[in-house]
Amino acid sequence: MTNLPAGVFSPVLTPFHEDLTPDRERFVALCQKLIDEGCDGLVPFGTTSEANSLSIEEREDLLEALVEGGMDAGGLIVGTGLAAIPDTVRLTRHAVGLGCAGVLMLPPFYYKGMSDEGLFAAYAEVIERVADDRLRVYLYHIPKVSGVAITPGLIGKLRDAFPDTVIGIKDSSGDWDNTRMLLEDFPGLQVFPGSELIMLDAMRLGAVGCITATANVNAQGLARLYAGWKEEGAEALQEAASSVRRAVQSQAMVPALKAIIARRDGDDGWLTLRPPFVGLDESQTNALFAALEEAGF
Amino acid sequence: MTNLPAGVFSPVLTPFHEDLTPDRERFVALCQKLIDEGCDGLVPFGTTSEANSLSIEEREDLLEALVEGGMDAGGLIVGTGLAAIPDTVRLTRHAVGLGCAGVLMLPPFYYKGMSDEGLFAAYAEVIERVADDRLRVYLYHIPKVSGVAITPGLIGKLRDAFPDTVIGIKDSSGDWDNTRMLLEDFPGLQVFPGSELIMLDAMRLGAVGCITATANVNAQGLARLYAGWKEEGAEALQEAASSVRRAVQSQAMVPALKAIIARRDGDDGWLTLRPPFVGLDESQTNALFAALEEAGF
Numbered sequence: 001m002t003n004l005p006a007g008v009f010s011p012v013l014t015p016f017h018e019d020l021t022p023d024r025e026r027f028v029a030l031c032q033k034l035i036d037e038g039c040d041g042l043v044p045f046g047t048t049s050e051a052n053s054l055s056i057e058e059r060e061d062l063l064e065a066l067v068e069g070g071m072d073a074g075g076l077i078v079g080t081g082l083a084a085i086p087d088t089v090r091l092t093r094h095a096v097g098l099g100c101a102g103v104l105m106l107p108p109f110y111y112k113g114m115s116d117e118g119l120f121a122a123y124a125e126v127i128e129r130v131a132d133d134r135l136r137v138y139l140y141h142i143p144k145v146s147g148v149a150i151t152p153g154l155i156g157k158l159r160d161a162f163p164d165t166v167i168g169i170k171d172s173s174g175d176w177d178n179t180r181m182l183l184e185d186f187p188g189l190q191v192f193p194g195s196e197l198i199m200l201d202a203m204r205l206g207a208v209g210c211i212t213a214t215a216n217v218n219a220q221g222l223a224r225l226y227a228g229w230k231e232e233g234a235e236a237l238q239e240a241a242s243s244v245r246r247a248v249q250s251q252a253m254v255p256a257l258k259a260i261i262a263r264r265d266g267d268d269g270w271l272t273l274r275p276p277f278v279g280l281d282e283s284q285t286n287a288l289f290a291a292l293e294e295a296g297f
Numbered sequence: 298m299t300n301l302p303a304g305v306f307s308p309v310l311t312p313f314h315e316d317l318t319p320d321r322e323r324f325v326a327l328c329q330k331l332i333d334e335g336c337d338g339l340v341p342f343g344t345t346s347e348a349n350s351l352s353i354e355e356r357e358d359l360l361e362a363l364v365e366g367g368m369d370a371g372g373l374i375v376g377t378g379l380a381a382i383p384d385t386v387r388l389t390r391h392a393v394g395l396g397c398a399g400v401l402m403l404p405p406f407y408y409k410g411m412s413d414e415g416l417f418a419a420y421a422e423v424i425e426r427v428a429d430d431r432l433r434v435y436l437y438h439i440p441k442v443s444g445v446a447i448t449p450g451l452i453g454k455l456r457d458a459f460p461d462t463v464i465g466i467k468d469s470s471g472d473w474d475n476t477r478m479l480l481e482d483f484p485g486l487q488v489f490p491g492s493e494l495i496m497l498d499a500m501r502l503g504a505v506g507c508i509t510a511t512a513n514v515n516a517q518g519l520a521r522l523y524a525g526w527k528e529e530g531a532e533a534l535q536e537a538a539s540s541v542r543r544a545v546q547s548q549a550m551v552p553a554l555k556a557i558i559a560r561r562d563g564d565d566g567w568l569t570l571r572p573p574f575v576g577l578d579e580s581q582t583n584a585l586f587a588a589l590e591e592a593g594f
Contacts, residue, residue, distance in 0.1 A: 020382070020422070047408075052380045052381065052405075052407035052408065053380065053381050053382065053405065053407075053408075054381055054383075055381050055383040055384050055387075057383075058381075058383065083349045083350065083380070084349065084350050084351055084352050084355075085317070085350065085571065085572065086351075086352040086354075086355065087352050090352075107573070108349075108350065108572070108573045109407065110349035110350075110406065110442070110443070111344075111349065111350075111442065111573055111574065112441070112442055112444070114573035114574070115573075115575060117575050118572050118573035118574055118575045119572075119573050121572035121573065121575065122572035122573045124572075125317070125572055144409070145407070145408065145409055146407070147409070147444045274382065275382065275405070275415050275416075275418035275419035275421075275422055276404070276405045276408055276411035276412075276415035276416050276418065276419045277408065277411070277415055278412060278414050278415045278418065
């Protein structure tokens with residue numbers, strides 16, 4: 001269990017051509033830039049990636065483009081959780097086959113109110129069908145979007161049954177009490193908070209890093225925080241990162257991040273979103289950049 | 298716009314083999330039986346069908362089995378709405394290509410809090426890509442499960458833009474006020490309530506029928522209600538149907554329906570569910586059949 005993923009991971013935005021097809025070139029270029037700027041790894045196909053607006057074939061194609069483009073698969077945790085078991089199995093096998101470090105796996109998210117027993121059975125079925133010792137699963141707890149919580153009871157069952165496979169969790173609950181519970185009650189579980197607002201507090205309790213949407217635009221600030229979290233001045237690094245985060249999330253996160261990259265790179269191609277997402281309007285865009293300026297970004 | 302689907306439609310259960318693969322034979326047999334018992338049509342791949350636990354290929358295969366098995370495609374409204382536009386386009390084209398009467402289309406359901414503008418853009422993109430005059434879309438409003446509501450504003454936009462394509466809605470809100478609003482405010486919209494508990498009231502305001510899970514086990518009772526809703530004695534037919542419904546939904550609906558068919562047919566193969574669904578335990582099963590007996594079913 002050495003060399004497990006740790007540090008700042010960016011759930012990478014997915015760029016689209018005007019006809020809404022995924023843009024491989026901009027995608028690979030952004031991924032390379034994020035690594036160059038200090039990200040320790042990437043999470044293709046997280047919520048921020050509009051991943052659930054992509055088909056299976058589109059995800060496979062983008063991931064292959066990334067690995068063929070020279071990205072180290074050992075730095076990739078790939079979102080593979082879909083609503084239907086055969087689909088999750090297919091994407092997971094594909095990521096493991098390419099040598100990716102792990103997969104970030106949503107629970108089956110269409111049906112709501114399912115029991116821990118049922119969710120356990122779904123995860124177990126996927127793991128058993130993939131049947132590959134290299135598989136490392138990070139559970140994806142983002143109940144406000146998925147509508148399906150990863151409860152402590154479910155985590156306990158999965159850790160008992162698959163201790164070498166179910167090794168971590170991304171906690172995007174936005175609830176510090178939940179993150180603290182994970183860190184305190186599940187020793188050995190690799191916990192990535194889903195926001196840098198609590199990164200320092202989480203690192204001090206044993207978190208292994210952070211998987212955060214804003215790494216798409218603030219990789220350097222987050223890398224500084226990760227490098228300096230044990231040092232004097234950590235609070236100032238935390239506050240700097242948090243102030244950028246608060247400015248970005250003053251607008252809808254995914255359109256805001258794309259607007260920031262479009263302006264930074266002078267590349268309006270980045271403004272395209274796949275429905276149901278829509279771009280920021282002019283006043284929202286102006287408010288975003290005013291908030292960022294105020295945050296010193 | 299003659300010969301539009303009307304009457305009692307069953308969102309058909311999906312049977313599975315022990316290895317969790319879909320069971321074509323039991324599926325086609327159930328569909329045939331439901332038509333024989335008085336259903337006016339079928340909705341393969343609704344929520345009750347565990348449709349969102351099926352892959353695209355599995356849905357295509359089951360639908361082909363049904364049509365090849367002799368089912369009239371003109372009596373089929375096929376669930377095709379997925380989270381990603383390319384997937385919804387693919388399933389919709391497939392259903393239209395087979396001559397199906399319509400499709401029941403969920404909004405993209407992973408991302409929450411999307412604007413009507415964004416949801417409109419998603420539906421519009423699908424309709425324009427399918428690009429087939431035969432396409433008839435029934436919107437699928439089931440916010441407690443999908444997490445994404447079909448608002449009056451969205452319906453209005455879609456009806457204005459695609460009056461001959463977006464022709465109806467299944468209202469599974471469980472909220473009579475919403476169903477009444479649809480019937481009163483959208484003349485010409487083909488409204489199917491998603492539960493027979495309000496069928497008589499809805500028919501009297503212009504609903505065209507009902508798409509209800511319990512048609513899987515009570516097609517005859519529902520057919521009697523549909524045939525007799527204008528006659529004396531309609532209230533008694535409504536109460537008979539409602540009492541069965543209440544008994545079934547005293548337990549989790551999908552496992553309960555499968556348990557009823559398994560017992561009726563003496564075929565435990567029907568008890569298999571795909572995770573995250575789990576079957577009823579012994580005490581739940583006993584409670585279900587006690588409630589059904591009390592309801593005179």
